Amino acid sequence: MPNAIARTEDIELRLLLEAIFLKYHYDFRNYALASIKRRLTQARDQFGCRSFSQLQDMVLNESGMMDELLGYLTVQVSELFRDPAYFRAIREKVVPHLKTYPSLKVWIAGCSSGEELYSFAILFREEGLEERTMFYATDINADALRKAEMGVYALERMKLFTENHRLSGGKSSLSDYYTAGYGAATFDKSLRKRTVFSDHSLVTDAVFAETQFVSCRNVLIYFTRDLQGRAIGLFKDSLTRNGFLGLGAKETLRFSPHADEFTEFSRDERLYQKRGGI
C-alpha cells in the first residue's frame, strides 16, 4: 500500500491540479496520474519547491509561472512521419477512399509543434489531395501552436525525418519542402496555407467541424480511460460516416466504450473507421 508520505503528496497534487483548473481553466484533473506526477515532480524540483503545495502557491501568484508549468504538463515529442508504416498505410489504403470525396477536412488533434501536420500536408500534396483539403491543427499549448505555425525545426533532425518520409512511401524528396539555413530547416509556408491552427482542449471543448479523418497519436496515452472515452466520443461525433481515426502505435480502442462504433481498418497501424449508420 502507498505510504503516508505518498498519500500526503497525492492530496497536494490533486489540490495543485484543482488550483490550475480554477485559475487558468486548464483541466489536467483526469490525466493519468503516474506520468503527470512524475513531470510535476520534475517541475517542483526545478523551481526549487519543497512540495506541490509550494508549487501551487507559485503558480497561483507569480505571473508567467503557468506558461512555464505548461511545458511540463504537456509532452512535446514528435517527428515528421513518425512510425512510417502509419503513413504508408494511409497512402495505400485510406487515400483511395479519400479521393472519392469532393472536399475533405482533416483534424490533427494534439498537434504539438506541428510535425504531424506537416507530414499530412506533404502526404496530401504528393497524393493530389491538398487542393480539396482543409486541415485543423489543434492543441492546448499556445507555445507549441506558435511553433507549429512557424514550421521551423533543427536541421539535425532532417536526417531522421527524411528517412521516415522515404519509408512512408514518399514520392518526392523531403528537401523540396524546406529551406536550410543557420542550423534550422524552415518548411515552405504554402504547406500550411490550408491549415487553421487553433487552441482546443479534448478535455473541456466541444466538436467544431465535421471531418473525414482525425489523427490523434500519442496524445490520449496521457489521459485516464474515462477521459480517453470523452476524446474518442468527440472524434466519433466529428467524423462523417465511414470517416477514419488514426491512433498511436501502442494505443487501442479495445478498452474504450466507443469500441463498437468503429471497425479496425488497418489493425497494425491503428487505423479505425467509423461505422456507417452511427
Next chain:
Amino acid sequence: MPEPAHKPYRAVVIGASAGGLKALSAILPHLPADYPLPIMVVIHVPPHRRSLIAPLFEEKSQVRVVEAEDKTPIEGGCVFFAPPDYHLLVERSFELSLSSEAPVLFSRPSIDVLFETAADAYGDGLIGVILTGANNDGAAGLKAVMAYGGKGLIQTPATAFSRAMPEAAIEACPSALILDLDDILLELKNAA
C-alpha cells in the same frame, strides 16, 4: 482485506539491458502456468517500432507474455514488456500507461520510470529485480521500490553479462539481496 502474511507480494518489476534477453531466459520460461503475480519488464532495445521480444518469450513460457498497450489492465500471471520507444508506467488503478516523455538516462523505456511508478502503486507489495546491463538505469528505481518497503533483488555482478547496472543498483540499495539467476527465480516463485 488484509493479505495472508506469507504472501505479501502483489507484483514484480524487472529491469535489464545488455545481456538481458539471456538473463530473462533463465527466469520467465521457468515460471509455472499458474504463477499468480503480474510481472512488468523493461529491457533496453533499439527503438524499432515493432518488437519481437514478447512473442519470443510467449513461445517459450507457460505464463502469458504480451507487449503492453496503453491502459492495459494489469493481470496476475501475465508478463508485460514495455514497447520500444515508450516509457511504461503503472497507474494506481492498476492499469499500464505509456508515455513518450523524454528519455531518462538516455533510455526510453526507462527502468527507473517503471520502478518508481510501480512502487507508488504497489507500495510494500512490490519486488524489484535488476539484471545485467551496461548503464546505471534502475538504481534510483530500485531505491524507490525499497523505500516504499518493497523487496530488491539484484543479479550477482560476477555472473552478469554486463556488471555496471547491478553494481550501480547495489551501491544505491545496500540492503537488496544479491543473487544468481537461479536464486532470483526461486525468490520469485516463493514470493507468490
